[in-house]
Amino acid sequence: LKLKFLAVNGKPNEDTDGPTGWTQDLQRVLGMKRLQALQQLNLDFSFTVQDVPLRDCIRFLQIIIRNSPTVGKLSLESLHLADPLPPSQVLAEQLVAKLVNFEQVDFGTDGFLGQHCDANALLRRLAAVLSSGEGSKLRVLSMPAYQRVIKEALAEARKFLTVNINLIRHRIMVDF
Numbered sequence: 281l282k283l284k285f286l287a288v289n290g291k292p293n294e295d296t297d298g299p300t301g302w303t304q305d306l307q308r309v310l311g312m313k314r315l316q317a318l319q320q321l322n323l324d325f326s327f328t329v330q331d332v333p334l335r336d337c338i339r340f341l342q343i344i345i346r347n348s349p350t351v352g353k354l355s356l357e358s359l360h361l362a363d364p365l366p367p368s369q370v371l372a373e374q375l376v377a378k379l380v381n382f383e384q385v386d387f388g389t390d391g392f393l394g395q396h397c398d399a400n401a402l403l404r405r406l407a408a409v410l411s412s413g414e415g416s417k418l419r420v421l422s423m424p425a426y427q428r429v430i431k432e433a434l435a436e437a438r439k440f441l442t443v444n445i446n447l448i449r450h451r452i453m454v455d456f
Contacts, residue, residue, distance in 0.1 A: 281319040285309065287325045287340070303339045310347035317406070318348045322355040325391075331362035341378035344384065352383040352417070361392040368401035376405045380416035387423040389446040396429040403433035403443070410440035422446060 286300040299309045306323075309315065321344060325332060338360065344351055365371055379385050393399045393411075410416055422444040427434065431447075437443050 281315065281318045282322070283309075283315065283318055284322040286327050287323050287332070289336075289364060295320075300327075303343060306340060307343045307347060311400045312342065315348065316350070318351055320353040320359065321351045321354065324355075324360075325360070327357035328333070328358075328360075328452060330331055331360040333362045334350060334365060334374070338374060338378065341375075341381075343362065345381045353386070354379075354382045354384070354439045355388065356391070357388040357399040358393040359387065364371045365398075369414060370404070372401035372405035375402060376409055379396050379406075379421075380409060380414070383417050384420040385418065385422070386444075387421075389423060389448075390426050393423045393425060396426055399423060399425045399430050400433040403430060404435040407433070407436040410437075421442070 284298050285306055286296050286298065287294075287302065287306070289302045290299045294331075299305065301309075301348065310318070311366070321342060344354065361371075387393050393402065406418070418441055420442045421437070424446045425434075427445050427447060434443060434445070
């Protein structure tokens with residue numbers, strides 16, 4: 281089973297196809313009996329007006345882990361985290377502690393990992409956890425990044441898992 285959930289804090293501006301809402305709504309949806317065998321979940325944050333507080337991001341992950349332990353593939357589209365954020369190493373520790381519960385995690389092509397310091401910290405923390413032998417299901421990570429900037433951390437992480445990089449391209453916006 282696959283599910284796409286639009287993470288929207290408040291009421292969506294447009295008609296949406298499928299379930300929408302925030303953490304409490306996701307918990308209610310995942311509690312449905314027919315979703316007990318859910319294997320793939322796509323959390324789409326592209327309709328979220330404001331950036332997502334880190335505590336809410338962690339809460340989303342906890343809800344999935346607790347309510348749908350069969351989810352192996354998790355997508356987090358357009359996840360932008362709100363300031364203030366903890367230092368990159370602390371952020372990476374908090375996220376990796378949750379991400380290792382999934383076999384595949386895809387951060388899409390846009391989001392907070394476009395910041396090279398966060399991407400570096402996440403890859404380094406993953407490599408440390410995976411090399412230590414701590415329990416981890418994670419085998420594939422896909423993320424947006426500038427490959428040349430995270431080169432060393434990427435090489436280190438690829439010793440333990442497959443890392444797919446969705447290259448970030450510079451966009452030039454011009455006002456006329």
